[in-house]
Amino acid sequence: MEEHEGLFRSYLDSRSLKMTRPRKIILEAVFAIHEHFDVDILYDRIRKKHRDVSRATIYRTLPLLVESGLIKQSLRCQAKDHYEHIFGHKQHLHFICNRCGRIFEVDSSGIEQDLRKLASGTGFRIEEINIEANGLCSDCGK
16 A cells, blocks of 8 residues: 555544545546646546546545645646645745746745744744746747
8 A cells, every 4th residue: 555545544534534436546546647737637537547436526535635635735727726746745836837827846945944934033833835936938938
């Protein structure tokens, strides 16, 4: 069993929920995607092999995956919520092209340290950092 599956099972158990077949399929599909995804992307990938997993089940399962700490809703781009799996991944920020919608990930460890230092000076405790910058990618900027 993969580590992320064990963590998700533990989370579901703590809420008296079961690891159903559709939840397991969704979990596996999420961790097979190595870029940002929205519900439509996830649904299309799942439907290629599993016609019995509904879009509604995906919508109900994604919040469970977010609450379990395995994925997060990382940004909203082109009127859609985008997710990414964060389990085992470093913090990063997103550059989003306003024209084509491409998303670029950049290491944010330096910025994160600066933010934590600023926050500690005010007594503020940061629980989560989400940074995104919008503009034009090099292709669209030409």
